[in-house]
Amino acid sequence: MSELLQFTFSGLTVGAIYALVALGFTLIFNTSQVINFAQGEFVMLGGMVTVFGAAAGIPLPLAALLAVVVAVLFGVALYRFAIAPARGASPVTLIIITIGASIMMRGIAAVVFDKNFHGFASPLGDAPLKIGGAAILPQSLLVFAGVAFIVAALSIFLKRTLTGKSMLATADNPLAARLVGIDTSRMIEISFAVSATIGAVGGILATPIALTSYSTGTFLALKGFVAAMLGGMGSPLGAVIGGLLLGLIEQLGAGYLSSQYKDAIAVVVLLLVLFIRPSGLFGKAGIERV
Amino acid sequence: MRHRLFAHAYWLIGGLAIVMVLLPVMAPGAFYLRVAALVYINAIAVIGLNLLMGYAGQVSLGHAGFFGIGAYAVGLGPAVFRLPVWASLLAGVALSGVVAFIVGRPILKLRGFYLAVATLGLGLLIWMFLNNQSDLTGGPNGMQVPRLVLFGWRAVGTSTWYWISAATLLFAAYLAINLIDSPTGRAFRAIHDSEIAARVLGVDIVRYKLLVFVLSAVYAAVAGSYLALFDGFVTPDSASFLRSIEFVVMAVLGGLGSVFGSIVGAALLVVLPQALTSFHEYEEIVLGLIMIVFMIFLPAGIVPSSLARWRGRAA
Numbered sequence A: 001m002s003e004l005l006q007f008t009f010s011g012l013t014v015g016a017i018y019a020l021v022a023l024g025f026t027l028i029f030n031t032s033q034v035i036n037f038a039q040g041e042f043v044m045l046g047g048m049v050t051v052f053g054a055a056a057g058i059p060l061p062l063a064a065l066l067a068v069v070v071a072v073l074f075g076v077a078l079y080r081f082a083i084a085p086a087r088g089a090s091p092v093t094l095i096i097i098t099i100g101a102s103i104m105m106r107g108i109a110a111v112v113f114d115k116n117f118h119g120f121a122s123p124l125g126d127a128p129l130k131i132g133g134a135a136i137l138p139q140s141l142l143v144f145a146g147v148a149f150i151v152a153a154l155s156i157f158l159k160r161t162l163t164g165k166s167m168l169a170t171a172d173n174p175l176a177a178r179l180v181g182i183d184t185s186r187m188i189e190i191s192f193a194v195s196a197t198i199g200a201v202g203g204i205l206a207t208p209i210a211l212t213s214y215s216t217g218t219f220l221a222l223k224g225f226v227a228a229m230l231g232g233m234g235s236p237l238g239a240v241i242g243g244l245l246l247g248l249i250e251q252l253g254a255g256y257l258s259s260q261y262k263d264a265i266a267v268v269v270l271l272l273v274l275f276i277r278p279s280g281l282f283g284k285a286g287i288e289r290v
Numbered sequence B: 001m002r003h004r005l006f007a008h009a010y011w012l013i014g015g016l017a018i019v020m021v022l023l024p025v026m027a028p029g030a031f032y033l034r035v036a037a038l039v040y041i042n043a044i045a046v047i048g049l050n051l052l053m054g055y056a057g058q059v060s061l062g063h064a065g066f067f068g069i070g071a072y073a074v075g076l077g078p079a080v081f082r083l084p085v086w087a088s089l090l091a092g093v094a095l096s097g098v099v100a101f102i103v104g105r106p107i108l109k110l111r112g113f114y115l116a117v118a119t120l121g122l123g124l125l126i127w128m129f130l131n132n133q134s135d136l137t138g139g140p141n142g143m144q145v146p147r148l149v150l151f152g153w154r155a156v157g158t159s160t161w162y163w164i165s166a167a168t169l170l171f172a173a174y175l176a177i178n179l180i181d182s183p184t185g186r187a188f189r190a191i192h193d194s195e196i197a198a199r200v201l202g203v204d205i206v207r208y209k210l211l212v213f214v215l216s217a218v219y220a221a222v223a224g225s226y227l228a229l230f231d232g233f234v235t236p237d238s239a240s241f242l243r244s245i246e247f248v249v250m251a252v253l254g255g256l257g258s259v260f261g262s263i264v265g266a267a268l269l270v271v272l273p274q275a276l277t278s279f280h281e282y283e284e285i286v287l288g289l290i291m292i293v294f295m296i297f298l299p300a301g302i303v304p305s306s307l308a309r310w311r312g313r314a315a
Helices: A002-032 A039-055 A060-086 A091-112 A138-160 A162-172 A174-179 A184-210 A216-231 A236-256 A262-276 B002-026 B030-055 B063-081 B085-107 B112-132 B158-180 B183-193 B195-200 B205-231 B241-254 B259-297 B302-314
Strands: A129-131 A134-136 B148-150 B153-155
Touching (some): A002 A039, A091 A216, A091 B241, A134 A138, A174 A184, B002 B158, B030 B241, B063 B205, B085 B148, B195 B205, B241 B259
């Protein structure tokens, strides 16, 4: 029993990070139909800037804030200088642009920082807490709290603020949104900024547990993409649940079946889900117009 | 019209053949031949992927899996099953086709990004198998691949593999161009434009999607086995997610729906990193920047967008 609890804790911790990456994918996809493969780089920037900022003597909370600002600048620049100029190009072309941006951001991180793995000590300390016979790092609780806060804040932003509602309108029907006077281009830009923020926060929360390096982004983009598709592309709820599920399946699979093939188990579950529900768990079934 | 289309294709194959013959004469060293051979080998896989993505409109993010099957077949065939290398090559290509046939049926029901993630998963499964079955495949360190021997003749050396890969690429391109212009090719394009409309017109979409998926897997496996035989060893990197992405980038950069574009895309992505080594640590930054700039200014891919511009100016 304590074993199951242990795997669940670690699965939810990993899954919470995947969930944030998937949520970032979903936001950008909804407003712009772009699958942003540079999403993982925002997470990487969040971790790396915090680590190097703190090492340079900036207090940790300020370094974390700086990391979010840097990620947002990159997100907005990605939209303004790479996505917006290619307006009207096919989705595949836009995806290749985000892959190019991802390679570029990785290269910039390798030059500005270095190619080693880094972490920083959790502000809550490293002594594991005992819950029901299972050990859990205090930082994991911070990760859960952070993810819960982001989901709540995002939901309030989208449902209660004018900007959030305009973003939803842009996602729902860009033409209609423009007709009622919404600057859809601005809304897409904001969605890039919000996604970058979410990614960077994920990176900051995960770094004390998982370490970070210039190249962690690719791996996270892959996991986040799988999580988003598992949940159903376009559904923020699906993204969060998809991420948590993916983390859980990996850790339970590693614990009970095979640690070597934990990723394979996750892939098999993904394929089974897609065979039964071709639009993911919470995705809308697509209707094709002829 | 139909006649002109054919003529255009044969000019292309002929021009390509001339470049292939002239290149070894003009290249200042064996290193250049090696890079050219790598371009041809990648181009074979990318043409196959382009048939799937550019013509039939089905995205695959897992084609390195099939590439890996071909690559490991020429290593495992002789080592485990005591098969001659040429037979291992054929067996690997056949196996790749069979795997595509079996998984294609359920996977190709998925659409768009869901198909992309399912093929990504398939590629990951193949990569994980190659990476984890160390007793069989040597794990992450990879394994040695014996030389190809045909009728007592050993295929060794850069220039030998230059000619083998060049000839195969010509044949692969010829086959693809002919297929595109056949009723089958028209069925692919109808599926690309609209599956429902294609089905209403009587196109057996399940069968045609499966056919192009199997065909693209065969192209990838041929390329994979060539690379392994050329290098003399193989590692799980040949089947990695990053390589799958690389194939997609080559196809899209060069131009989806253009066989010649696939060759240009492969050339660009193989040659660029070699040319950019002088930028040292700035290499990745420049590579990413070049990809972005190309896609912004030539959004349909290098070949189709350049052709459209040129025609626009001529008219």
